[in-house]
Structures are given as structure tokens and as C-alpha cells.
Amino acid sequence: MPKDEATQPAVHCAKLSSRPPQAPSPRPQARRKHRAARSRQWRGPRQAARSADIGRRSGHEDLRASARSCAWRPCAGRRDGPPGDPPGHLPMTAFPHVSADGLRVATPCPVRARNFDALPDRRAAIALLQQLNARALDPRPVALGDRPLALYGAGNLGKLARGHLDAMGQSIAFVVDADAARHRADPDWHGLSILAPEDVAPHVRREALLAIAIANSPFVPIQAELALQGWGACVPFYDLAESFRARHPLSNGWFSGPLDLSGFAAAATALEHFADDASRAHYLRFAAWHMAREEWEFADAPVVPAERFFIPELAATLRAGARFLDGGAHHGSVTARLLEEVRGQVSAVWAIEPDPANAAVLRDFVAGLDWQVRARVQVLGHVVGARRESVRFHHGLGYASQISPTGQSQRESLPIDALGLDPTYVKLHLEGGELAALEGARKTLLQHRPALAVTVYHNADGLARTPLWLAQHLENYQLVMRAHAWCGTGAVIYALPKERMRK
Structure with a gap:
């Protein structure tokens, strides 16, 4: 452990601030004014005004105090405050310019890390989101320039x-x-x-x-x-x-930019719908990366890659005779995991994979299954969406193949409701097409009440639109969010029917 972390005592409940703990000042009022001035300088007057305006107009004036319910400690060697931090901290700065094709780009800058020793409750999470929004970055892809x-x-x-x-x-x-x-x-x-x-x-x-x-x-x-x-x-x-991005649809590096008033209100509402504080921590981890390129770590909400699509809460809803809709099946790895979880006791598996090359590998995987299981697995080549319509599909990208304006082929999308399926578990990993697929599956979800796992990290729908859709359309479900990877990826929202959750 770095020396400055090892010697810093853990701070709990009433000790969150935007800077590490410091010795009391004999002039606290002057110190507060000085700190506020430095904060305005760091964020810039327009961002500071926007942050204050969001706080006043959305009814969250006192949320900074609420954020103090979480404990915080800085990651050694990273800046976590306005200019003037002690020597040895790396600068959190990017230098934007415009490339020859007019794209706003930036030279590389270190990613900042923040570590929290406690989970945020609803109010603290919204307060932290407000702080984060004040530091949000405008989109700035990396400029390669002349470097190898x-x-x-x-x-x-x-x-x-x-x-x-x-x-x-x-x-x-x-x-x-x-x-x-x-x-x-x-x-x-x-x-x-x-x-x-x-x-x-x-x-x-x-x-x-x-x-x-x-x-x-x-x-x-x-x-x-x-x-x-x-x-x-x-x-x-x-x-x-x-x-x-103009030529290739891979979108995991998106920037949300600062949230406006309605966007902030929607994100705050989404935070309130999650069933546990760990979900709020994972949401903030996800949002911190895409809003400000900050890596937030919560000691009590670890990233567990091995649990992707099968967190304990979801695994508890699985039963023998499961009927699994694998949306975005790729090569079949999630179907294989589902078969392990239920020991091969499935009634049906519908593995949807629209990319021809991926589907060929998927069929080879299915062909290698035990014959009794193989008979229950169907590989479907549909492009799923909100409705029947013609869409462009970009194939040949491995697990990044997707509906995109850059697509080479014209395909017809189908709503899941048109397939007549009765799943008990639905997984959707569609490279940004998850919300559209949910809209096209409304009747299926309401009638059969499956457990769901929905990836939300491919675009900004994951900040509010997708969690709010789930909260508004699925009655008596619990919403849980977990991030199963870093760099803003691997974020999944799980919707769990309460009647199937084991006590």
C-alpha cells in the first residue's frame, strides 16, 4: 500500500469531502472561501454555475452534505481536487484541438481514481452524481498524431x-x-x-x-x-x-458530456429505483467513467467479472426446466454457462445471433452438446428491435457486430414479441440495441415475467432511459446493477421478479 494511503485513517459516515482530510484551520471561514474560489477556478465559471443551478432547480441543494455519509480516500499518485494539490500528483488535464477532418480530439491525459470505503445511500448517490456532473467532460476522442x-x-x-x-x-x-x-x-x-x-x-x-x-x-x-x-x-x-466512430460502430468509449437539467433529473430518478446501495455504487462507477473518465472504486461493491449474467441474486431465480432467451448469443458462452447453472435441465434455449460468422461458430457449439440438450437449443438469426423495419446491420465485427448506419447489409428487424416465446430468463447484449429490444418485447415480458440481464454500457441509454424503462414497465421487480469490468464496460442491469426470489 502506498505510504500516503497506509498512514491515512479510514473516514466513516460523516467525513466525505472533495479533498483528503486536513488539519483544522484557525480561520475556517477564510479557508472555506479560499477553497470555494479554487473550486470555481478548477471547474470553470460556467460549469460551477450549471452545477449550482441543477442543485437549486432539482431540489437537491443540500445533497453535498448527504454525500458525506460515504467514506472516501484518494488513490495515491492521482489528482483528486482543484489545482494546487501537493507535488507528485499527476495533472488531470486534456488539451483539445481540432483534427484535419474537423473532429474534436484531445491529447492523452491520466485517468483519475477515487476510492470509497462505504456504499452510498440514495441521497448520497445523487449528491455524488451532482459532483460528478460538475466535472463532466465534453466528448474528446484521442488524437494519434504522428506518434507510432x-x-x-x-x-x-x-x-x-x-x-x-x-x-x-x-x-x-x-x-x-x-x-x-x-x-x-x-x-x-x-x-x-x-x-x-x-x-x-x-x-x-x-x-x-x-x-x-x-x-x-x-x-x-x-x-x-x-x-x-x-x-x-x-x-x-x-x-x-x-x-x-464515423466509419466503425464500436462505441464503448463514449462520453456522455454534462447532463442537462432533465438528464440529471432522469439519472437521479434511476438511482432511486435500484434495490440496494451496491447497485448505486456500481451505477456511479459506470457513470464516472463515461462522464468524467474517472475510475471509482467502492470497497463493498467489487467488480466480479466471473459473475456476469449470473450474479447470486439472479442465479437464485433459476430452476430446472429453465427457458432461456440468449439475445446476442455470439459463440454461445452465456448459453454454456446457463447449462452449467441448471445442470443441463433446460426446457428450451433460443440463441439469437444475427452475424453470419458468429452464428456459424454458435452452431458448431450447439452441435457438440449432448443430444438431449442439443434438441432443445435453437439458433435464430434474427435482428431484434422495437418493431418490424428495415435496418442496416454491420457484420463481421465479432462480438461488436450490430445495427448501425455503417452497416454493409440491409436486414429486417423483428420485435421479440413476434417470436412467440415464453422465456423464464432473458439476456440482452446487443451492442446498444437493448432498449429497442425491450420495447419490442413488452408483451412477452408482461405475460411471462422472466428474469432479465440487460447490458447498458454501449451508449448513454444506460444512464437513465434503460433503467427507467425497466422500472416503469416491470411491476414487482427488483432492479440490481453490477459492473463486471472496468473502463466503463461490463455494466449490466438485472431485473428480478420478486415472486421468484428466494428468501
């Missing part, structure tokens, strides 16, 4: 990153991975050098832009370690991908 581009991470996300950059005509100088030797024989990396971090020359580390293609571990510690190794510019891969 390298990837960090040769796992699944690294492979997706290579495919994405190859499709965009963007060259990759080399790949960096701590276990480089293991990945060099992988055919997916043919034609690229895979190096261990220590094998890269110091001057190359300073000059290259290193896109970190890892989302199953916290970003800030990786960024900090690479900075110590001499890497001059480290960014999340998804932030780099944002600069190609």
Missing part, C-alpha cells in the same frame, strides 16, 4: 482492437504484453511483433502512443505502472476507437 501506435494486451480485447484498427487502415507498430512469449505463436497476431514491456527501448516508450486493450483489470494501476516504466502516453483503447 502500440497495443498493450494480447488477449481477447487486444485481438478485437487489432481487427478494428486493421479495418480502419491504422497501422500498429508492435504489441506489448507481460506474457509476450505465450502469445507469439497465436495465429491471430501473425505479422506483428509481441514484446515484453522491458524489451521496448526507452526512447520508443517515450514517443509511442500505447493503447491499453485490457478491461478485466482496473485501468489506473496499469496506467501508473506503465508511466513508471517510462511510457509517455497511455490511453484506453476504446478512447482511441472513438476517433473512428
Whole structure:
């Protein structure tokens, strides 16, 4: 543990502030004025005015005091306050400019981390959201410029990153991975050098832009370690991908920008609908990344990648004879997990996968199942949406294939209600098409009351529109949110019918 964290006492219940604890001042009034002036300087007058206006007009004037019910501690080496923090903190600054094609871009900046020792209740969560909104960033994709581009991470996300950059005509100088030797024989990396971090020359580390293609571990510690190794510019891969959005639909690096009055009110209402404080913590973790590129960690709400789509609360609703609708089945990994959870005792599985290449792999997976299970699994190639209509579909992107204006083919979308299914569990992972699919499944959901797991991290619908839709249309359900990855990804809302939840 870094020294400044190890020596700082834990602060509970009444001790949340926007800065680390300090010794009492003999002139508290002057100190408060000085701190307020510095805060206005840091946020800028327009942002400060907007934050105050949102607080007054939405009835949350006293929410800052409510936020003090959570304990907070800074992550060592990261800025967490206005200019003037002690030496040694990395600056939280981006320098925007306009690229040749008119796209507003920014040079890389360190991601800030905040750690909380307690979960936020409803009022504290809304107060923290208000603080976050005051620091929200305008959209700013990363500018590559003339620097050589390298990837960090040769796992699944690294492979997706290579495919994405190859499709965009963007060259990759080399790949960096701590276990480089293991990945060099992988055919997916043919034609690229895979190096261990220590094998890269110091001057190359300073000059290259290193896109970190890892989302199953916290970003800030990786960024900090690479900075110590001499890497001059480290960014999340998804932030780099944002600069190609006009030609490629991969959208996990989206920025929400500051919420206006109605947007803030909707997000605050969504926070109030969650069944537990852990859900509010996971929501804030998700929102912090997409609003301000901050990595928030809550000690009592850990990220657990292995529980994605099968958190204990949902697993408790599963029974033998389950009927599973796997929306966005990809290669069948979630269906395989469902079969494990119920020991193969399913009545039906409908695996929906509209991408032809993905569907071929999915069919091979189904063909390898025990014959008794195989007979109950159907692979469906439908594009699902809110209604029957013609849509453009972008195929060939692996698990990022989706409905998009960039699509190469014209397809007909179908509402789930048109399929005549009676599921007990519905999983929707549709790369941003989840809300439309819910709208097209209203009758099915109301009639059969399945448990649901809905990904919400592909676009800003996850901040309010999707949770509010679930809260408004599903009576006597509990809404639970969990983030199962970092960098603003892996966020899932679970809707659980109360009559099926075990006491």
C-alpha cells in the first residue's frame, strides 16, 4: 500500500469531502472561501454555475452534505481536487484541438481514481452524481498524431482492437504484453511483433502512443505502472476507437458530456429505483467513467467479472426446466454457462445471433452438446428491435457486430414479441440495441415475467432511459446493477421478479 494511503485513517459516515482530510484551520471561514474560489477556478465559471443551478432547480441543494455519509480516500499518485494539490500528483488535464477532418480530439491525459470505503445511500448517490456532473467532460476522442501506435494486451480485447484498427487502415507498430512469449505463436497476431514491456527501448516508450486493450483489470494501476516504466502516453483503447466512430460502430468509449437539467433529473430518478446501495455504487462507477473518465472504486461493491449474467441474486431465480432467451448469443458462452447453472435441465434455449460468422461458430457449439440438450437449443438469426423495419446491420465485427448506419447489409428487424416465446430468463447484449429490444418485447415480458440481464454500457441509454424503462414497465421487480469490468464496460442491469426470489 502506498505510504500516503497506509498512514491515512479510514473516514466513516460523516467525513466525505472533495479533498483528503486536513488539519483544522484557525480561520475556517477564510479557508472555506479560499477553497470555494479554487473550486470555481478548477471547474470553470460556467460549469460551477450549471452545477449550482441543477442543485437549486432539482431540489437537491443540500445533497453535498448527504454525500458525506460515504467514506472516501484518494488513490495515491492521482489528482483528486482543484489545482494546487501537493507535488507528485499527476495533472488531470486534456488539451483539445481540432483534427484535419474537423473532429474534436484531445491529447492523452491520466485517468483519475477515487476510492470509497462505504456504499452510498440514495441521497448520497445523487449528491455524488451532482459532483460528478460538475466535472463532466465534453466528448474528446484521442488524437494519434504522428506518434507510432502500440497495443498493450494480447488477449481477447487486444485481438478485437487489432481487427478494428486493421479495418480502419491504422497501422500498429508492435504489441506489448507481460506474457509476450505465450502469445507469439497465436495465429491471430501473425505479422506483428509481441514484446515484453522491458524489451521496448526507452526512447520508443517515450514517443509511442500505447493503447491499453485490457478491461478485466482496473485501468489506473496499469496506467501508473506503465508511466513508471517510462511510457509517455497511455490511453484506453476504446478512447482511441472513438476517433473512428464515423466509419466503425464500436462505441464503448463514449462520453456522455454534462447532463442537462432533465438528464440529471432522469439519472437521479434511476438511482432511486435500484434495490440496494451496491447497485448505486456500481451505477456511479459506470457513470464516472463515461462522464468524467474517472475510475471509482467502492470497497463493498467489487467488480466480479466471473459473475456476469449470473450474479447470486439472479442465479437464485433459476430452476430446472429453465427457458432461456440468449439475445446476442455470439459463440454461445452465456448459453454454456446457463447449462452449467441448471445442470443441463433446460426446457428450451433460443440463441439469437444475427452475424453470419458468429452464428456459424454458435452452431458448431450447439452441435457438440449432448443430444438431449442439443434438441432443445435453437439458433435464430434474427435482428431484434422495437418493431418490424428495415435496418442496416454491420457484420463481421465479432462480438461488436450490430445495427448501425455503417452497416454493409440491409436486414429486417423483428420485435421479440413476434417470436412467440415464453422465456423464464432473458439476456440482452446487443451492442446498444437493448432498449429497442425491450420495447419490442413488452408483451412477452408482461405475460411471462422472466428474469432479465440487460447490458447498458454501449451508449448513454444506460444512464437513465434503460433503467427507467425497466422500472416503469416491470411491476414487482427488483432492479440490481453490477459492473463486471472496468473502463466503463461490463455494466449490466438485472431485473428480478420478486415472486421468484428466494428468501
